[in-house]
Each structure stands twice: as structure tokens, then as C-alpha cells.
Amino acid sequence: MTIPVILVGGFLGAGKTTLLLTTAQRLAARGLRVGLVTNDQGENLVDTALARRNQLAVVEVSGGCFCCRYPDMVKALMELHRQASPDVILAEPVGSCTDLMATVIRPLLHQHARRFRLAPLTIAVDPLRAQDRFLPEIDYLIQQQVAEAEVVVLTKQDLPAAIEHGKTTTSQLMRHGDLRIFPLSAKTGVGIDAWLDSVLNTTTAADRKLDVDYSIYAAGEAALGWLNASGKVSASQPFSATNWVQYLLQMLDRSLSLHQSVIAHIKVYASTPETDCKASLMHAQGPIGWDLRPDNAYSSELTFTLNARVQAAPELLASTVRSVLHELSPHPDFDIQFTSFECFQPEAPNPTHRI
């Protein structure tokens, strides 16, 4: 029996993980077993931590996008199949990746059509993203992502500003011709079943042919500083983990805007012995998006994972994050120990297959 695979791409912070986790719950409520493949340029991923917390069978492809790590992605699909025998597989390519039809979907169809049935390619679009002033090469990457979509989900349609901007985005998208558009909110659940039923019951035409200029695409990826850090914070007194996460995001926002660094997505996952918090920032001075916000998260220690993707040189991003963390949790009342800290710019994409 072939397993449906639903691939949801789209730029950083568009709402892919939130949508896929809500979708997984919907599918589980229909009595279906679900597996998720996450993906990133680095390791120690907030998305994977969140998915595992939701008791979802999840396999991570790290160290590069699905197209450059195609054999790892196939291995991940097989591993999920073996471990969890899912009825449906959801997969989230890293938000800086495009040309998925040529590098992931068509190769999978050629090689594994008997095992996997690929749904139409869905691209998540956050209508509020249009306000951000990225470099032209990053905008190019975002345009390519949308150009190969067979289905677009217009995300965050519970936020009045996203609903308002969604109207303009929809009329722009309609110019792409053969495209199905689903406005939805992963927070309220509105619109999810309509999209899910549509992609679950159809198959990709796999016929989009993008003429991607890989030198501009590579420049767009390289313009993003990519930071993954994790560690432990201990204090002499109990402190609020939710406040710590909130101040961390606000202080990073302030410091990065002083350097004209445009935020693509910063996410933090923090765990105390009792509970977990998770929040994201997608835009300068933007509201914090809370995914886990417990009321009573006081503890004298927490562990954290921080993933930041920002239009900034890696050295600047790394020094900003280090100084904000030390300012937020100063000696001698606090102690920070990093268990990992990496900051880099993604390498030029070099897909395993391109057909």
C-alpha cells in the first residue's frame, strides 16, 4: 500500500510546523497514524522538540535541506515507515529551500512511487511577511517558493492584520494561474480540514518546471545567518521561564534592529523540570507568537534551545545572541552553560537530483 506524503514548504516562520502539528492531531482524531519529517540546515531543532512533545513519531533530517540531503530524506521516510507504520507522512522542508518539485518530488516519484504517494506541493505563505524588507536575493527565494506551489495555504488567518494583508496576497497569487489557495488558521483550526481533504485525496501533477537561477538562490540563502544554540541556565532564586523567553526575544529584537538585521524567524524552546515554554518572533517589533505559555513556570533552572534565522552576518548574529543571553542572565545570580552553539551561513544548494 502506498503511503500519502504531504510536503509543506514555504519561507521561515510562515507557519509550517504549527500547521503540520495541528494537522497531525486532526489525522489522529480520524484514527490515522501520522509520522513527521523535520528538516534544517543545522541540528538541535526547536521544531523537533515541539513535535516530540506532541507525542508524534518524528525523524529529523539535519545538516542541509531535503534536496541536498535527498538520500537522508529517503532514509528518514523509510525509518518512519519501519518504526511507526504511519498511514500519512507529513514533511517540512527547511524554510530557505526551493525547487522542491525538481529535487525532491520528481526524484521520489521516479524511485519510490510504489511506496509513497505524493500530495500536491503545498507552500505556506504568511501574508504579513510582505512588509519585511529583505535583500532582493532573499525575496527571489521567496518568489521561487510560491512559483512552484500547486497549493498555497494562507496562514495566520485569525490575526486581523494577516486577514487584511491576505486579500492583497490572494489577488497577487491568483495571477499564478493554476493554483488552489486555502486561507486557514492553525491556531483556531479554521480552514484546515478543507486544505487537508484536498491534498489527502489528490496527487501532485509534478509538472511545475522552475528556471531557478542557482547563483541568486545561493546568495539568498547565504544572506541568512543561521544560529542554533542550546544550554542550561541556573539561578540562585527561582525565576519565570516564560518571562525569560519573552525578554530574550524582545532583547534580541532590539539589538538586531540596531544593526538593521532583518529577522526571518527566531524560536526558543525552554524547559524547566515541570513544564515547557515555546515562542517565536517573525518580524522586527512584531508580536511574540506563543505556542506553549504555561502560567506557572517558576524554577531555578531551565534548559533552552534557540534557533535564529536572521538576515545578518553569522559573526554579528553570534555575538549579539551571546551578549543578550549574558545580559539577560548575568553573573553572579545566573549561570549559563552552553551545550552547543553554532552559527553559520548556509552553503550553496547542491541538490542530489534535479529532474
Ligand SMILES: Nc1nc2c(ncn2[C@@H]2O[C@H](COP(=O)(O)OP(=O)(O)O)[C@@H](O)[C@H]2O)c(=O)[nH]1
Ligand atoms: N496567530 C497565529 N500564529 C501562528 C499561526 N501559525 C503559526 N503561528 C505562529 O507563527 C510562528 C511561526 O510558526 P512556525 O509554524 O514555527 O513556522 P515555520 O517556520 O514555517 O515552521 C509560531 O510562533 C506560531 O505560533 C496561526 O495560524 N495563527
Ligand SMILES: [Mg+2]
Ligand atoms: Mg518549522
